[in-house]
Amino acid sequence: MPLTPIEIIALILIITSLIKILVIAISPNTWKISVVNPIFNKPKLTGTISIILAAIVLYYLLQEITIVQILATMVFFALLISISFSIYHKELTKLVNNIYNKNKILKGAWFYILIWLVLLIWGLKEIFM
Numbered sequence: 001m002p003l004t005p006i007e008i009i010a011l012i013l014i015i016t017s018l019i020k021i022l023v024i025a026i027s028p029n030t031w032k033i034s035v036v037n038p039i040f041n042k043p044k045l046t047g048t049i050s051i052i053l054a055a056i057v058l059y060y061l062l063q064e065i066t067i068v069q070i071l072a073t074m075v076f077f078a079l080l081i082s083i084s085f086s087i088y089h090k091e092l093t094k095l096v097n098n099i100y101n102k103n104k105i106l107k108g109a110w111f112y113i114l115i116w117l118v119l120l121i122w123g124l125k126e127i128f129m
Helices: 005-026 028-040 043-064 067-087 089-101 110-128
Strands: none
Touching (some): 005 028, 067 089
């Protein structure tokens, strides 16, 4: 039985996550050196690829569920991320303070914020219209 696009996306997440957990359990530096550093040392490329992949995933999600359901799922995911971030609260607080002290948060993140605004307005439209 062939997999649906949504099942393929979920399978990619499952396999990647299991590999990540296994590699980090055995050798955390290997994950950092092999995956994290190469990805985040090229922020423009990472951002471009991420936005393209996000658009593709959104397209396939919208074939099955609504934008409101996607936004609700994002709340669940954000809460899971909050759990993992809370473990590193001291480091995260320093990072956040550093970012906000530069007073350029809106200038630097304008495209990301624009994407969020589009999704939020779209969600409001679906809920109230």
